[in-house]
Amino acid sequence: MNELNDIENEVRDCKKCGLWEDRNNYVFGEGDPNAEIVFVGEAPGREEDKSGKPFIGSAGKVLSETLEKAGLKREDVYITNILKCRPPNNRDPLPEEVKSCSPYLIGQIESIRPKVIVCLGKHASSFILELFGLDFSSISRDRGRVYKLSKWGLDLFVVPIYHPAATLYRVQLKESFENDIRKIAEMLTSHGNSRNTTLDQFFGD
Numbered sequence: 260m261n262e263l264n265d266i267e268n269e270v271r272d273c274k275k276c277g278l279w280e281d282r283n284n285y286v287f288g289e290g291d292p293n294a295e296i297v298f299v300g301e302a303p304g305r306e307e308d309k310s311g312k313p314f315i316g317s318a319g320k321v322l323s324e325t326l327e328k329a330g331l332k333r334e335d336v337y338i339t340n341i342l343k344c345r346p347p348n349n350r351d352p353l354p355e356e357v358k359s360c361s362p363y364l365i366g367q368i369e370s371i372r373p374k375v376i377v378c379l380g381k382h383a384s385s386f387i388l389e390l391f392g393l394d395f396s397s398i399s400r401d402r403g404r405v406y407k408l409s410k411w412g413l414d415l416f417v418v419p420i421y422h423p424a425a426t427l428y429r430v431q432l433k434e435s436f437e438n439d440i441r442k443i444a445e446m447l448t449s450h451g452n453s454r455n456t457t458l459d460q461f462f463g464d
């Protein structure tokens with residue numbers, strides 16, 4: 260059974276919140292179904308809604324270029340969002356939308372079983388850390404922190420970083436964004452991408 264396909268089939272017909280009404284396409288996520296790293300953003304934007312693919316607009320271009328610079332191929336990671344349908348005018352996700360949609364994301368994580376979840380921006384960071392019972396204060400304070408956590412039968416590292424869109428509006432954030440992704444890439448590639456990598460060597464406890 261391909262669990263990701265099963266979850267995507269549910270999303271395809273989903274009407275659990277009002278966002279289905281205006282969507283052109285749902286945006287499930289894409290990448291390696293066995294990826295060691297899952298990137299989680301907040302919701303699809305206009306380009307993503309048009310295409311059904313995650314992070315393909317200008318913020319997606321920044322993410323792809325930064326991954327490449329860090330020696331990671333986009334197809335080797337998995338990229339998705341909390342919400343699978345676009346909120347109108349790219350407004351922030353509403354709590355009830357997150358509540359309705361987030362079981363799909365959790366199902367994706369349980370299926371992929373990554374070593375690292377990278378939270379892109381404040382909404383994803385806040386949502387993921389709260390799943391673990393942790394408080395999130397602000398992305399500028401918490402970015403680059405590495406949380407060693409366990410849930411869903413997985414030992415995981417959770418790393419909040421800036422959303423790539425933020426680097427478009429505030430270019431001074433780009434260096435932090437690139438450094439954080441480089442650090443995550445280094446810890447995996449220097450151990451040959453083995454799923455037995457001891458990440459503690461990089462991040463400590």
Ligand code: SF4
Pocket residue numbers: 270273274275276277278279285342343344345356359360
């Ligand atoms: S955003 Fe999520 S919960 Fe809402 S309709 Fe789309 S798939 Fe369903």
